[in-house]
Amino acid sequence: MIDILIDIILLSFLAIIAIAIIRTRSLLAVIMLFSIFSLLSAGLFMVLDASDVAFTEAAVGAGISTVLMLATLALTKSYEEKPSSHRPWIPLLVVSVTAAFLVYGTIDMPPFGDPNAPAHQHVAPRYIEQGAKETGVPNLVTAVLASYRGFDTLGEVTVVFTAGIGVLLLLGGRQRRKKKKEKR
Amino acid sequence: MMEFILGHYNYWIVIFLMMLGFYTVISRGNMVKKIVGLNIFQVSVFLLYISIGNVSGGTTPIIAEGFTRYSNPLPHVLILTAIVVGVATTALGLALVVRIKEAYGTIEEDEIHDQDQSL
Amino acid sequence: MKHNLILRVIAKFLIPIIVLFALYVQFHGDYSPGGGFQAGVIFSAAFILYAIVFGLDTAERVVPPRVLQILASIGVLIYAGTGFVTLFLGGNFLDYNVLAEQPVAGQHLGILIIELGVGITVSSVMLLIFFTFAGRNRP
Structure with a gap:
């Protein structure tokens, strides 16, 4: 409680x-x-x-x-x-309509913390029962992250790496350009 | 009735936060504020997943003696990676904001629009 | 903030503890909450504190951005390379059972290696992003 x-x-x-x-x-x-x-x-x-x-x-x-x-x-x-010059009515309308639909959608959802909710019926029981035995790792989050869903995590790491490259490309090149100008 | 409200309070707050973030993104002209709104939206999605993964009377999914009921580890894994990917993509967005500032001299959407129109 | 004595002393005291904690989170992540993602972020937080207190140039002398760029790709390569090693040892891609004699030992080893790869990539990318942002308005 x-x-x-x-x-x-x-x-x-x-x-x-x-x-x-x-x-x-x-x-x-x-x-x-x-x-x-x-x-x-x-x-x-x-x-x-x-x-x-x-x-x-x-x-x-x-x-x-x-x-x-x-x-x-x-x-x-x-x-x-700066204060926006636009009227907030259209965004407010869009947001309230979306919120109304979403709240309508939650009425059917299983109550918070329900052990019989559909989300807990499919793969989670297997992870909890077999995970520690199959991987030898008691922390199930690590086991699922690195072993059962290893492919997924490889993708996530690549996304982090790509975002790093993106930031470098966007912001990393200033000093070089300045030097070129000085040469001219 | 009380039970229904308690059982759905998490979801409603998630929707409220999600809509606040959405409203910030579509109604505010400042780019940094837009990114903060996007992040609020993101946190609300994290909360939705973790709320769904919670089991009442359960504990953190680390196998230990004396516990039989664990919360669902799958949403935790998804959100754990999503948080780190989220900060990386936020950094990319902020880098774009910095470049926009250098190109236009402002990060207010209206002024950028005016400059584009006057060209 | 270079002249603030209290900040310098406290930072010098705190940074080793943060790094040690990051290493604990990295290598004890199989038994307690933790793993590569968290450890990487905590590790980079220690260096960001160092850069804020002692100045960006000092921090870049400790970890040069060029090294970070290489480390970021090495992390992803460790991860993907583990997948290819298991492929060549006769298993599926990222199927750690074949890494050791016992399937469970192989799983444990595989998880440790790829968590290391994740940690290296995450920490160096976070540091790289911070250095890029902070170095942007350098004269």
């Missing part, structure tokens, strides 16, 4: 911080709020029994992505968001 209470409180905090992020105009404050948002969601993952995910989210969301956003802010030198 107590973890459902913590779950609900943390979720409400997340919603409040997200509203604050939208309403704040100072980009520095937005980034700091987003860092808090990530840290809270890491806590929430911990409550939801996903310690590996909580771990990653705490290091990535609250750490690295905040640093990267601050670096971008330092490069763009734009600390305040």
Whole structure:
């Protein structure tokens, strides 16, 4: 019971911080709020029994992505968001219609934490029963990540590598261009 | 009724966060704000998966003596990789923002549009 | 931040602990929460702290970006190479059973190796991205 209470409180905090992020105009404050948002969601993952995910989210969301956003802010030198000249009605309409459809979709969903939910019937029981025996690794998340879904993870690592190359291509070449200009 | 609300509260907050992120992306003109909105959207999807993977009375999926009920490890794996891939793609988006700033001198969508029109 | 004494002392104290923790997360990831992705991110966080406190040039002397570029590709190569090794040993692609005499030992070994590859790639790509962003407005 107590973890459902913590779950609900943390979720409400997340919603409040997200509203604050939208309403704040100072980009520095937005980034700091987003860092808090990530840290809270890491806590929430911990409550939801996903310690590996909580771990990653705490290091990535609250750490690295905040640093990267601050670096971008330092490069763009734009600390305040300008008020938009457009009316917000059309986006609001689109968002409310989408939200209504999504909420309608959740009515049929199995309740939160239901052990008989369809998501727990298919491959998960096999992982839980056989995983530790077949791979010799008690941490099932590592076992599934590296062994059962190794192909998938190879793809993910390649995506990370490709994104790194992309950033290098976009931002890595300035000094060379400057030197060329000096030669002329 | 109370049970229904408690059982679906996670999903509703996920939808709320998702729509807030979506609204930020389509209504705000500032590029950095758009990327923050995209990240909020992303976190809401993570929350949806982890909520689905949760089993009440279960524990973290690390096999240990004395526990028989574990939460579903599959959503954890998917989201774990998605977080790291997410930060890499966010970095790519931020790099594009920096290049846009260098090319146009601004990161506000309206001003960029005006500059394109006046050419 | 080069002249802030407290930050320098605390950072010098913290960085080895963070690196040690990253290594623990990397190699103990089979028994406790952790693995290549988390370890890579924590490892790069330690160096980002170093770069923020001691300056980018010092950090780039410790880990030159050229080395990071090579390391990032080596990580992916370790991962894919493990797949090809299992292929040549008679198994399927990324089927670790054939890596050792016992299938379970092979699985364990395979998981350790590819987690190492993931850790190397993730940590060097994250550091590379940070260095690229931070070095952009250098005079």
